Amino acid sequence: MARIAEARPPASPMSEGQVARRDRILDAATELGARADLDHVQMTDVAKDAGVAIGTLYRYFPSKTHLFAAVFEAQLGKLLGRLWPDESEDLVSDIGEVLVALSRELLRRPRLCAAMVQCAATNYTSGPFGSAERDSALFHAILDTLTRSAPGEEVESTVRLLVFSWWGVLISRLSGKTTTKQADADIRLATRRLVGPLLPFR
Amino acid sequence: MARIAEARPPASPMSEGQVARRDRILDAATELGARADLDHVQMTDVAKDAGVAIGTLYRYFPSKTHLFAAVFEAQLGKLLGRLWPDESEDLVSDIGEVLVALSRELLRRPRLCAAMVQCAATNYTSGPFGSAERDSALFHAILDTLTRSAPGEEVESTVRLLVFSWWGVLISRLSGKTTTKQADADIRLATRRLVGPLLPFR
Structure with a gap:
């Protein structure tokens, strides 16, 4: 499901748990991005591999x-x-x-x-x-x-x-x-x- | 109507008429591109303003x-x-x-x-x-x-x-x-x- 990037800055991580969650997202994106062309990297897969809800992913990163x-x-x-x-x-x-x-x-x-x-x-x-x-x-x-x-x-x-x-x-x-x-x-x-x-x- | 860019180089203009046609296309694109954001520039409008068929436009320029x-x-x-x-x-x-x-x-x-x-x-x-x-x-x-x-x-x-x-x-x-x-x-x-x-x- 495509989402339009909203005109707001990505949420800044605050707590230790949030930092860890953001790092897991970045790690998952790194792995997926190394294996497939950008067009074929799905935000849902990033969320899944990082173990976060899709809404959480979009809260940190409004777009791919x-x-x-x-x-x-x-x-x-x-x-x-x-x-x-x-x-x-x-x-x-x-x-x-x-x-x-x-x-x-x-x-x-x-x-x-x-x-x-x-x-x-x-x-x-x-x-x-x-x-x-x-x-x-x-x-x-x-x-x-x-x-x-x-x-x-x-x-x-x-x-x-x-x-x-x-x-x-x-x-x-x-x-x-x-x-x-x-x-x-x-x-x-x-x-x-x-x-x-x-x-x-x- | 969106078209996928084909994996071929744009046609090179040859005759005087073709050069003139290519110039008219570039002029039309210049004018339209100055007035609207790229996303809102339609290839059909470029063809219309340049006075060429849409197929001709895509023959010279496979994509926007x-x-x-x-x-x-x-x-x-x-x-x-x-x-x-x-x-x-x-x-x-x-x-x-x-x-x-x-x-x-x-x-x-x-x-x-x-x-x-x-x-x-x-x-x-x-x-x-x-x-x-x-x-x-x-x-x-x-x-x-x-x-x-x-x-x-x-x-x-x-x-x-x-x-x-x-x-x-x-x-x-x-x-x-x-x-x-x-x-x-x-x-x-x-x-x-x-x-x-x-x-x-x-």
């Missing part, structure tokens, strides 16, 4: 688009927690390598990656509840790190452009328009050119 | 997505023909200003811009007939100019990253997540940082 945009953020958050360096001798190179590793990890499950990217993009362009790049884990991981090392006016613009570039490279790779080698080289080049000038004295 | 992706390319081509400098004293600055002007022009009709961007993105990510960035007028305008002035290995990567950045800034602006001033500054910064190092001796 919201759901997979949230899966994207959850995946990014987890991967960044694992990949982001605590300290860095060479920030430009380290950020480049994290971005390369990030897209490689996401591309290991191309079907899920396509679903997440499509939903995040739709969510982003379609209104005030989108996972704007400024709200995303990736944007903030880079911004926080750079702000400590390179305070200045252009840091936010730099991070936006780097995220846009990374995003473009990911989509290009996902659609088979570039090779893995090219994609990796593009990400490293973007990081060097965009972030490099912020750290001129290192 | 193909149609508006083609409108995007046509708009970009026209604008670039007008905005791209014949000669340049300062290529980095000139490319930046063209990119700024380009998004401003496209954003003058936000509804049409949203439709074009959404369709071009879907087309790009969904298969071999997409208007890949390497086939697009924008990619080639920049690449051809830079290849003459700055031959080298990283030119193609640079152009890809610049187009991705421009694209990200356009979407960001379109969805109201940045101001015009920020968007313009971001595009100029992207051009300076990405293209600047290719022309170190100017």
Whole structure:
């Protein structure tokens, strides 16, 4: 049964039980999204696999688009927690390598990656509840790190452009328009050119 | 009546009459897309306004997505023909200003811009007939100019990253997540940082 997404933000989880329920939903969506194309992932199956009522699922995620945009953020958050360096001798190179590793990890499950990217993009362009790049884990991981090392006016613009570039490279790779080698080289080049000038004295 | 996009490339126009017919279709779609949201643009109305049979329309454009992706390319081509400098004293600055002007022009009709961007993105990510960035007028305008002035290995990567950045800034602006001033500054910064190092001796 199709439902029209309502013009309201997804419910925020509050209690421990709610957080656990939301995590179960995200895990179920991750598994289903890795196995079938987005069009064939049914919200009823997500609810069933997560062990929640369909109404509960829609309370957290008003649409499949919201759901997979949230899966994207959850995946990014987890991967960044694992990949982001605590300290860095060479920030430009380290950020480049994290971005390369990030897209490689996401591309290991191309079907899920396509679903997440499509939903995040739709969510982003379609209104005030989108996972704007400024709200995303990736944007903030880079911004926080750079702000400590390179305070200045252009840091936010730099991070936006780097995220846009990374995003473009990911989509290009996902659609088979570039090779893995090219994609990796593009990400490293973007990081060097965009972030490099912020750290001129290192 | 909805039609499923067939897995074949759009017919290429050949004769003068066919070119004229394709242009009339693109003009009709442009006008309709500027007035109504994409969901409310009907292929039957496009055919009617262009003065062609519905079958003819679908022969040129297998789906609304193909149609508006083609409108995007046509708009970009026209604008670039007008905005791209014949000669340049300062290529980095000139490319930046063209990119700024380009998004401003496209954003003058936000509804049409949203439709074009959404369709071009879907087309790009969904298969071999997409208007890949390497086939697009924008990619080639920049690449051809830079290849003459700055031959080298990283030119193609640079152009890809610049187009991705421009694209990200356009979407960001379109969805109201940045101001015009920020968007313009971001595009100029992207051009300076990405293209600047290719022309170190100017």
